[in-house]
Amino acid sequence: xxxxxxxxxxPKIVLTEPMGSSAEVLLYGGQVVSWKNVHREELLFTSSKHxxxxxxxxxxxxxxxxxxxxxxxxxxxxxxxxxEDDYKIWPHxxxxxxxxxxxxxxxxxxxxxxxxxxxxxSFMFALRNYLSMSDISEVRIEGLETLxxxxxxxxxERYTEQADAITFxxxxxxxxxxxxxxxxIIDHEKKRTFVLRKDGIPDAAVWNPWDRKAKVIPDLGDEDxxxxxxxxxxxxxxxxxxxxxxxxxxxxEISTVSSSYCSGQLDPRKVLYGLA
Numbered sequence: 001x002x003x004x005x006x007x008x009x010x011p012k013i014v015l016t017e018p019m020g021s022s023a024e025v026l027l028y029g030g031q032v033v034s035w036k037n038v039h040r041e042e043l044l045f046t047s048s049k050h051x052x053x054x055x056x057x058x059x060x061x062x063x064x065x066x067x068x069x070x071x072x073x074x075x076x077x078x079x080x081x082x083x084e085d086d087y088k089i090w091p092h093x094x095x096x097x098x099x100x101x102x103x104x105x106x107x108x109x110x111x112x113x114x115x116x117x118x119x120x121x122s123f124m125f126a127l128r129n130y131l132s133m134s135d136i137s138e139v140r141i142e143g144l145e146t147l148x149x150x151x152x153x154x155x156x157e158r159y160t161e162q163a164d165a166i167t168f169x170x171x172x173x174x175x176x177x178x179x180x181x182x183x184x185i186i187d188h189e190k191k192r193t194f195v196l197r198k199d200g201i202p203d204a205a206v207w208n209p210w211d212r213k214a215k216v217i218p219d220l221g222d223e224d225x226x227x228x229x230x231x232x233x234x235x236x237x238x239x240x241x242x243x244x245x246x247x248x249x250x251x252x253e254i255s256t257v258s259s260s261y262c263s264g265q266l267d268p269r270k271v272l273y274g275l276a
Contacts, residue, residue, distance in 0.1 A: 001013060001014070001015055001074060001075075001076055002014045002016075006026065010026055010027065010028045011026075011027045011028075012024055012025065012026050012027070012033075013025040013026075013027070013060075013076045013100075015074040015075070015076060015100065015102040016074055016102070017073065017074050017102050017103055017104060018104075019038050019104040020038040020040075021035075021036060021037050021038050021102060021104060021105070022034070022035075022036045022102070023035045023036075023074075023100065023102045023107060025076055025078070025100050027057055027058045027059070027060075027078070028056075028057050028058070029055060029056065029058070030056075030058040030078050030080060030098050032044065032100060032107065032109070033046065035102075035107050037105070037256065038104070038105075042132055043107075043131065043132055043194075043256065044129075044130055044131065044132055045130040045131060045132045045133075045224070045227065045228035045229075046130070056080055056083075056086070058078045058079065058080045058098075059078065059079050059080070060076070060077065060078065060079075061077035061078055061079040061097055064077035064079075064097065064099065065097070065112070073101045073102060073103035073108075074101070074102045074103075075099060075100065075101045075102075076099070076100050077097065077098075077099050078097065078098045078099075078100070079095060079096070079097050079098075080095075080096040080097075080098075081094070081095055081096075082094060092115075092117050092119075092121040093115075093116045093117040093118075094113055094114060094115060094116055094117065094121070095112075095113070095114040095116055096111070096112070096113050097111070097112040097113075097114075098110070098111050098112075105255050105256055105257075106253060106254070106255040107253070107254050107255075108251075108252070108253045108254075109127055109251075109252045109253075110249065110250070110251055110252075111125070111127065111249070111250045111252075112247055112248065112249045112250075113125070113240070113242065113247065113248045114242075114245070114246070114247040115242035115243060115244050115245060115246050115247070116244075116245075117244060118244055119244065120241060120242060120243045120244065121241075121242060122239040122240060122241045122242075123239055123240055123242075124234070124235055124236055124239050124240075125201070125234065125235040125240065125250070126205065126232045126233065126234040126235070126236075127201070127232060127233045127234075127250075127252050128230060128232050129196070129230065129231050129232060129233070129252075129254065130228055130229075130230050131185060131194055131228065131229050131230075131231060131254075132227060132228065133187055133190075133226075133227050133228060133229050134187055134189035134190045134227065135189050135226060135227070136168045136208055136225065136226050136227070136228070136229060137167075137168055137169060137226075138187070138188040138189045139167070139168060139185065139186065139187055139188070139229060140165040140166060140167050140185075140186050140188070141165060141166035141167075141183065141184070141185050141186070141206065141231070142165050142183070142184040142186065143179070143180050143182060143183040143184055144161055144166055144176045144179060144183065144204065144206070145161055145163060145164055145165060145166075146160065146161060147160070147161050147176045147177060147178065147179060148160050148161075148176070148177045148178070149161060149174045149175060149176040149177060150174065150175040150177070150236070150237075151173070151174050152173040152174065152175070153171060153172075153173050161176070166206060168208055168210075168229075170210050171208065171209055171210035171212070171213055172206055172207060172208050172210075173206075173207050174205065174206050174207075175203055175204070175205045175206075175234060175236050175237075176203060176204045176205070176206065177202070177203050177236075177237045178202055178203070178237070179202060179203060179204040181197055181198060181199060182195060182196070182197050183195075183196045183204060183231070184196075185229065185231060186259055187259070188259070191258060191259045192256055192257075192258060192259060193256070193257050193258070193259045194231075194254055194255070194256055195254070195255050195256075195257060196231060196233065196252065196253070196254050197251075197252070197253040197254075197255075198233045198250070198251060198252045198253070199250065199251040200248070200249060200250040200251060201233040201234060201235055201250040201251070201252060202235065202237070202238070203233075203234040203235060203236045203237055204231065204232065204233060204234060205230070205231070205232035205234045205236070206229075206230070206231055206232075207229075207230040207231075207232075208225055208228070208229055208230065209225050210225055211225060213225075233250070233252045235250075
């Protein structure tokens with residue numbers, strides 16, 4: 001683990017592992033802003049900032065709770081506690097912790113929220129994952145078929161997914177509900193699949209702004225929508241409720257595998273059900 005400063009002067013943690021992959025974590029927002037594989041290819045799309053915790057300066061956690069260490073991994077523990085100004089926005093006392101672990105071909109995030117208040121509170125939560133794609137029109141997501149989702153482009157109306165897989169030919173902004181613990185994002189052109197595994201974070205948000213909205217988003221280039229996909233692990237439908245002193249823990253792991261092809265398409269059973 002190494003700390004440097006980015007071009008804006010913010011402290012940044014650099015994680016590396018023996019095989020040669022790396023990750024960069026900004027203390028401002030507690031954001032993973034880079035993840036490069038052993039070939040030094042960037043796997044993430046530079047993320048935007050959303051939500052309460054993304055606009056705060058986090059600290060290194062000097063006394064993290066013991067979590068089982070991942071083998072052959074490089075890890076940093078971050079913590080966020082509310083300031084006086086934060087109480088005006090959300091009047092609850094809490095500790096938000098995030099462990100970021102890098103291992104060969106894998107990036108793991110373990111978020112935890114502890115209620116340090118004298119009364120219960122509830123909250124929604126999301127880990128935003130901006131993934132780098134070769135061409136969004138050649139990308140498909142397996143694992144969300146037949147599920148219900150809220151469509152944010154249709155006033156959050158609830159629908160049921162009818163397609164065999166999620167593909168992209170226009171703007172998408174949806175929250176899929178009660179999703180499986182494993183979701184596959186298949187990039188046909190790169191012959192690469194991202195596999196997202198999660199626990200304790202039941203929902204999944206899928207977003208791509210497409211061309212028209214990309215033109216009006218300040219930190220997004222007009223053509224950037226073609227090379228990015230946002231797939232969040234989220235808690236939306238049923239907010240988490242914590243009593244005083246209670247703690248919630250989530251888990252998210254993103255790994256990359258080479259896509260195996262069958263009739264020109266990935267056999268999703270091999271990725272989703274481990275039949276490879």
